[in-house]
Amino acid sequence: xxxxxxxxxxxxxxxxxxxxxxxxxxxxxxxxxxxxxxxxxxxxxxxxxxxxxxxxxxxxxxxxxxxxxxxxxxxxxxxxxxxxxxxxxxxxxxxxxxxxxxxxxxxxxxxxxxxxxxxxxxxxxxxxxxxxxxxxxxxxxxxxxxxx
Amino acid sequence: xxxxxxxxxxxxxxxxxxxxxxxxxxxxxxxxxxxxxxxxxxxxxxxxxxxxxxxxxxxxxxxxxxxxxxxxxxxxxxxxxxxxxxxxxxxxxxxxxxxxxxxxxxxxxxxxx
Numbered sequence: 001x002x003x004x005x006x007x008x009x010x011x012x013x014x015x016x017x018x019x020x021x022x023x024x025x026x027x028x029x030x031x032x033x034x035x036x037x038x039x040x041x042x043x044x045x046x047x048x049x050x051x052x053x054x055x056x057x058x059x060x061x062x063x064x065x066x067x068x069x070x071x072x073x074x075x076x077x078x079x080x081x082x083x084x085x086x087x088x089x090x091x092x093x094x095x096x097x098x099x100x101x102x103x104x105x106x107x108x109x110x111x112x113x114x115x116x117x118x119x120x121x122x123x124x125x126x127x128x129x130x131x132x133x134x135x136x137x138x139x140x141x142x143x144x145x146x147x148x
Numbered sequence: 149x150x151x152x153x154x155x156x157x158x159x160x161x162x163x164x165x166x167x168x169x170x171x172x173x174x175x176x177x178x179x180x181x182x183x184x185x186x187x188x189x190x191x192x193x194x195x196x197x198x199x200x201x202x203x204x205x206x207x208x209x210x211x212x213x214x215x216x217x218x219x220x221x222x223x224x225x226x227x228x229x230x231x232x233x234x235x236x237x238x239x240x241x242x243x244x245x246x247x248x249x250x251x252x253x254x255x256x257x258x259x260x261x
Contacts, residue, residue, distance in 0.1 A: 127224030
């Protein structure tokens with residue numbers, strides 16, 4: 001397989017609408033995402049920015065595809081670490097699929113480069129974010145404290 | 149996803165080996181995964197089915213190929229469920245030690261000979 005790719009799958013007892021609202025939340029810092037905040041109007045071609053809780057910009061990008069409650073594709077360029085920024089933009093796909101009383105969320109983070117360091121670096125973070133997101137939607141509370 | 153399915157899937161050396169291989173190189177076909185293994189294609193297929201049912205592996209069609217990916221989400225859930233609690237104990241022990249040291253007046257320390 002050319003390039004680098006990680007696929008994260010989780011099943012959450014919620015509705016596609018609630019999950020979508022959490023993933024595209026721009027109103028406040030996202031507790032489930034270590035207090036990061038995102039900005040976008042979620043229209044194709046619009047900018048997307050993820051800011052860390054201390055105000056530094058983590059990632060920027062462009063909305064490439066959008067299908068509310070179902071699918072979003074974001075061009076995702078790290079701005080936090082020069083060595084990741086130098087690798088060029090990655091691509092992240094959110095897919096939501098209703099299955100009986102749960103929603104299957106698949107997040108695919110890909111980079112055209114073979115062994116992209118950025119894709120490896122975020123592979124420890126995504127499972128924590130998704131676990132927080134699952135706790136938040138299923139019980140209204142987050143078990144993990146946000147990372148410092 | 150239930151923990152039982154994850155633990156059952158992990159309770160087999162061949163399946164752990166397949167996960168290690170996917171961790172090293174993600175997005176492999178069945179043939180890639182069989183390459184260099186002392187296992188039949190049928191056995192690898194059977195193990196992959198169990199890993200997929202436990203959500204430890206996901207697969208996706210790309211053209212005519214089916215690629216397999218390790219899913220780190222359930223492994224993280226196990227770590228949080230079983231390991232984080234022991235870390236918590238250690239943190240509690242450390243904070244108790246800190247409190248003890250900070251509230252014990254230095255004059256009560258033993259003098260060195």
